[in-house]
Amino acid sequence: MIESQRHSYHLVDPSPWPISGSLGALATTVGGVMYMHPFQGGATLLSLGLIFILYTMFVWWRDVLRESTLEGHHTKAVQLGPRYGSILFIVSEVMFLFAFFWASSHSSLAPTVEIGGIWPPKGIGVLDPWEIPFLNTPILPSSGAAVTWAHHAILAGKEKRAVYALVATVSLALVSTGFQGMEYYQAPPTISDSIYGSTFFLATGFHGFHVIIGTLFLIICGIRQYLGQMTKEHHVGFEAAAWYWHFVDVVRLFPFVSIYWWGGI
Amino acid sequence: MATSMARSGLRSASLLLRRGAKGKRSFSVSAHDDAHETAKWEKITYAGIATCTILSIYNLSKGHPHHEEPPAYPYLHIRNKEFPWGPDGLFESKHH
Numbered sequence: 001m002i003e004s005q006r007h008s009y010h011l012v013d014p015s016p017w018p019i020s021g022s023l024g025a026l027a028t029t030v031g032g033v034m035y036m037h038p039f040q041g042g043a044t045l046l047s048l049g050l051i052f053i054l055y056t057m058f059v060w061w062r063d064v065l066r067e068s069t070l071e072g073h074h075t076k077a078v079q080l081g082p083r084y085g086s087i088l089f090i091v092s093e094v095m096f097l098f099a100f101f102w103a104s105s106h107s108s109l110a111p112t113v114e115i116g117g118i119w120p121p122k123g124i125g126v127l128d129p130w131e132i133p134f135l136n137t138p139i140l141p142s143s144g145a146a147v148t149w150a151h152h153a154i155l156a157g158k159e160k161r162a163v164y165a166l167v168a169t170v171s172l173a174l175v176s177t178g179f180q181g182m183e184y185y186q187a188p189p190t191i192s193d194s195i196y197g198s199t200f201f202l203a204t205g206f207h208g209f210h211v212i213i214g215t216l217f218l219i220i221c222g223i224r225q226y227l228g229q230m231t232k233e234h235h236v237g238f239e240a241a242a243w244y245w246h247f248v249d250v251v252r253l254f255p256f257v258s259i260y261w262w263g264g265i
Numbered sequence: 266m267a268t269s270m271a272r273s274g275l276r277s278a279s280l281l282l283r284r285g286a287k288g289k290r291s292f293s294v295s296a297h298d299d300a301h302e303t304a305k306w307e308k309i310t311y312a313g314i315a316t317c318t319i320l321s322i323y324n325l326s327k328g329h330p331h332h333e334e335p336p337a338y339p340y341l342h343i344r345n346k347e348f349p350w351g352p353d354g355l356f357e358s359k360h361h
Contacts, residue, residue, distance in 0.1 A: 142313025
């Protein structure tokens, strides 16, 4: 028992989640390899591993929210940890997506003879960039404006407005994902159609996946805002979601310009 | 030139720091300002939603073009080995 705490740091209790997450990751990788090679039981082990990881994420974050919201362990000093962590995570995500744009530019700036020496490769029917791709580009920045609206509403203490703003943010995000799905459905090439398909679907698909992650993050923030768990002074979870969301909506401009527009004509 | 720029930069940074230390929060000036900003960004959001709605109606009313099936170039529809789940890629049913 802590009788009197003379510092502002959070000394965490022992937790089973690091080891359960590790076991989930082990089952996922081994199961994934087994599934991709003809081993029996690969699909089962892969599914179990993924379920284990998702479960660990849920209970671990639940514990963090309890430590912060109900137990008050997240002092100003403790808040610096998740802040630096979120920023470093986003920086690593920028590097991750940079690699896909590098691959796309590498393949399209000097197309090889195997694909006809031209970009897009001969026989690839590309999407008109001014149709759904152009439509989908302003939806994410609009959603970024809505998350800024939510941020100011939280700072101004307008709790209900903040919930409405987050509903607007998430709705725009879902519309964007819907249009992305429609675009993929209509797109003539598939991921197995030459280096064009590989780079196109890897870059836009990972961007779309990040949109989905950001949407889930914002949905959790919306629920927490509705439950009154965020205050004017303390809303690190919301700030991290907003940073992440701005990263996702700004990054959308790069595939639009370099992959859909420049790479599609 | 460069030194004077650096000096003025340092001066404004130190001013900012001092202001931040004095005030309750360094991110916003007052609750009144936040209320003003909330209203501003609410309007920007509505403008964004209106723009996107008009664009969507225009785009969806146009319909979409149908592409012809290309010749079977060797670099299209690549299959080096079987997928664990069957002959088609996950989102490739449109080929059949």
